[in-house]
Amino acid sequence: MASVTFKNLNKTYPNGFVSVKDVSLNIEDGEFVTFYGPSGCGKSTILRMIGGLEDITSGEIYLGTELLNDILPRDRRLAMAFQNYVLYKYLNVYDNMSLGLRLRNLPRGVIDARVRTAAEFLGISGVLDKRINVISEADKQKVALGRAIVCNPKVLLVDEDFARQNEQRRREMISDIKKINKDRGITVLYVTNDYDEAVTLAHKVIFMKDGEITKIKESCKGV
Incomplete structure (x- = not known):
């Protein structure tokens, strides 16, 4: 299974800045999920913790039933596009x-x-x-x-910076990622600060502010 589950996930940096605050969430197998919010809200940090590029301060991340916390990035059944x-x-x-x-x-x-x-x-x-x-x-x-x-991979992680190109390339990239999700059945977690993009692309939109989830919206306009 390619579900992704967070249980009481937290990230605090050495300088005391709290980037992610007690986030719990379940993402189903095959979903296309967008994380939406302003810069610094913690959405990219969550992706990096899933990929193993950021240490987890506390909490747990599961891929299916497998706890990822102590698994090396190269051994996680994930792919990252940054x-x-x-x-x-x-x-x-x-x-x-x-x-x-x-x-x-x-x-x-x-x-x-x-x-x-x-x-x-x-x-x-x-x-x-x-x-x-x-x-x-x-x-x-x-x-x-x-x-x-x-x-x-079971899951594809895509950060908004990956698509920070001209508009035509961004549209092509989004088309490719939607195709990967639909035709290959790969769960996609996509970070964006573009509201229209967030709500039209995904099966589920995770709204974030100040490190916390403020709302979860099931989208009828998704892929």
């Missing part, structure tokens, strides 16, 4: 997309099938042999998403 794509510009697209699979020592045939399937799914089959430093920014964004989904 502003820094961390693509290796002197490798080609194929090698960038396959790197995580090769580090897991998967069979060559499995790696090839997953990379080519993901590339076709995202419409970048034609640039697999091109180096990252010569492809367009739009294709780099697709490569970053492709590298995420080749690992067959």
Whole structure:
């Protein structure tokens, strides 16, 4: 199961700033959920705690029935799409997309099938042999998403910074993520400070302010 559950989740930084305050929430398998609120409300911190990029001060995060708190980021069945794509510009697209699979020592045939399937799914089959430093920014964004989904994650975490591009690329990115959610059944957690985007994209909108959930809205306009 790809449900995500928070139980009394808290994050306090060493300087005393409380970023997340006693958040409890259950996200169902296959949902597209947006976290909406102003900058500094704790929504991105929650995503980073799920991904293991931020330590949890107290509380628990579960993926299905598996407690994530002490599991290394690389061992979590998650994929993250943040502003820094961390693509290796002197490798080609194929090698960038396959790197995580090769580090897991998967069979060559499995790696090839997953990379080519993901590339076709995202419409970048034609640039697999091109180096990252010569492809367009739009294709780099697709490569970053492709590298995420080749690992067959249960959950995709997307921060608003990942989409901080021009409007056309943002629309293309959102279209790709909706397709990933619908066609591949991957649970999506998406952070945004754009109200219209939050309420039209998702099955469920989590409204946040000052580190707390203020409202949860089931959306009839979602994906």
